[in-house]
Amino acid sequence: MAETVTGTTVAEVMAELAALEDPKARAVNEKHGDDHGVNLTKLRAVAKRLKKQEQLARDLWATGDTAARLLALLIFRPKAFTRDELDVMLREARKPKVHDWLVNYVVKKSPYxxxxxxxxxxxxxxxxxxxxxxxxxxxxxxxxxxxxxxxxxxxxxxxxxxxxxxxxxxxxxxxxxxxxxxxxxxxxxxxxxxxxxxxxxxxxxxxxxxxxxxxxxxxxxxxxxx
Missing domain, CATH: 1.25.40 (Serine Threonine Protein Phosphatase 5, Tetratricopeptide repeat)
Known part of the structure; x- marks a missing residue:
């Protein structure tokens, strides 16, 4: 799997997210329609460490995994997307938290x-x-x-x-x-x-x-x- 400029691979990030899986967090999230078990404070800490990484973010989004997509939304550069890309992403974003973060963290900051x-x-x-x-x-x-x-x-x-x-x-x-x-x-x-x-x-x-x-x-x- 291709590495980003920082050397972090999607496989490494996915392993880290799997290690953060918490059954109690999953139970709470599932009540709101989200299918992941990662505490969002811990997810934000991972994003803070990774900083903005466009290709890694795109690769994480492409996995379709909810926790990976939430992390991707924190490390995307909002202005890097075309109008059509954002439209496709929004139509793919069926989980409530992914949908909410996509609108608030990416689309609202986009020129489109x-x-x-x-x-x-x-x-x-x-x-x-x-x-x-x-x-x-x-x-x-x-x-x-x-x-x-x-x-x-x-x-x-x-x-x-x-x-x-x-x-x-x-x-x-x-x-x-x-x-x-x-x-x-x-x-x-x-x-x-x-x-x-x-x-x-x-x-x-x-x-x-x-x-x-x-x-x-x-x-x-x-x-x-x-």
Missing amino acids: AEELRRTWYADPDPVVASAGWALTAERVAKLPAGLELPALLDTIEAELKDAPERLQWAMNHCLAQIGIEHPDHRPRAIAIGERLAVLKDYPTPPGCTSPYAPIWITEMVRRRTA
């Missing part, structure tokens, strides 16, 4: 983020569409100019209630961001959340904010004005 947002937003595959909505929520918060917020609220109001889980979560996040960041649209965002009651009963640990949009919006606004 906005083009892909528009492509994925209305994709018929709800997992792909959820990436488009995640990128839309990011724009709502950081670069809202050019977005039609009333139209986004119209779509959320019509589709959120019956959306598949991962798409629903991303759309709900976008709803909350609109309410948090845009006072003119806050009353409608809260009203939509109250009427649809999506995630209203979601179990929330002590000290954490509920993902139920009316509570989420109200709490984040309170913190900013306190």
